[in-house]
Amino acid sequence: MSTSILLEVSWVYEVLSSLGDITISQHHKRSILNRVGIIVALPAEARCLYSKKLKIGTPVEIQKDIFLCLSGIGYESALSAAKKLTVLRVDALISWGVAGAIDKSLSSGDIILANSIINEDKNYSTTRDWLSRVSDHLQSIFSISNGDIVSSKEICASPTDKLHLFQKTNAIAVDMESAAIAETASANNLDLLLIRTISDDTDTAIPEAVLKYTNNLGQPRILNFMLCCISNPNQIRNIFALKNGYKKALASLSEIAQVLNDRQFLYFDS
Numbered sequence: 001m002s003t004s005i006l007l008e009v010s011w012v013y014e015v016l017s018s019l020g021d022i023t024i025s026q027h028h029k030r031s032i033l034n035r036v037g038i039i040v041a042l043p044a045e046a047r048c049l050y051s052k053k054l055k056i057g058t059p060v061e062i063q064k065d066i067f068l069c070l071s072g073i074g075y076e077s078a079l080s081a082a083k084k085l086t087v088l089r090v091d092a093l094i095s096w097g098v099a100g101a102i103d104k105s106l107s108s109g110d111i112i113l114a115n116s117i118i119n120e121d122k123n124y125s126t127t128r129d130w131l132s133r134v135s136d137h138l139q140s141i142f143s144i145s146n147g148d149i150v151s152s153k154e155i156c157a158s159p160t161d162k163l164h165l166f167q168k169t170n171a172i173a174v175d176m177e178s179a180a181i182a183e184t185a186s187a188n189n190l191d192l193l194l195i196r197t198i199s200d201d202t203d204t205a206i207p208e209a210v211l212k213y214t215n216n217l218g219q220p221r222i223l224n225f226m227l228c229c230i231s232n233p234n235q236i237r238n239i240f241a242l243k244n245g246y247k248k249a250l251a252s253l254s255e256i257a258q259v260l261n262d263r264q265f266l267y268f269d270s
Helices: 003-017 026-032 075-087 128-139 159-169 178-187 208-212 222-231 233-261
Strands: 036-040 060-063 066-070 092-101 111-119 122-125 144-151 173-175 191-198
Touching: 036 075, 066 075, 075 092, 075 178, 092 178, 092 233, 111 128, 111 178, 122 178, 128 144, 128 191, 128 233, 144 159, 144 178, 173 191, 178 191, 191 233, 208 222, 208 233, 222 233
Parallel strands: 036 066, 036 092, 092 191, 111 144, 144 173
Antiparallel strands: 060 066, 092 173, 111 122, 111 191
8 A cells, every 4th residue: 555545544534533423443443543552550560661760640652652651549540541541542451560369369470361350330341352362472471360350449458358359259359440441441442451460469468557658659658657567566567478479460560561562562463
């Protein structure tokens, strides 16, 4: 196809896309744009993909047609980031980062490719052919768990909370961002992939100091954090367990990133 024809096709697409009552198939849309947006809650998780410092809520093109946005923790933060990526007219969204296990078979550092995201009574499926390509590729190198992830607006803090959530949903892990990302993908007819690694297992409780005295980027408010630890030293053991689990989760994320970055997350493969 000549350059002039490509320009004409692109121009026609731009015009038609501005008309709200005209629908263009997702296949045609992807053949022109081919863009992927990745949403990550925490800076350490983002550094697995991109070494430079990111400004929260500001998408950055980390390689051609791959955009990364640091959101901060939680539903509203992820929703804002997802909307900013849709402004860039991405074709697909990836929920990237760590999650907590609610299935006892999972351990810190385990890799999850989610079949679907559960949010309250809603269930959002990830894109099957894309999921299959990524699963097949990663399973030749790593051990991969497939299952559903439940996305909660509240932190699932105790082993009892995790057990109840597992019994209620039959999901294998929990996070706080993927529902917002999945809702945005569904509303905008975008492809969806969820890649998470396990930080805390089912026996690890989230300590009071972490729950009360860390900010939207997971950074501790040092004075209050230390005072809380002094007043309740029993939680220090869980803080170290959480730290060690997070290190294992980040190590797994880094290994996956090395494999998928070189292949543009296998989104453009046929």
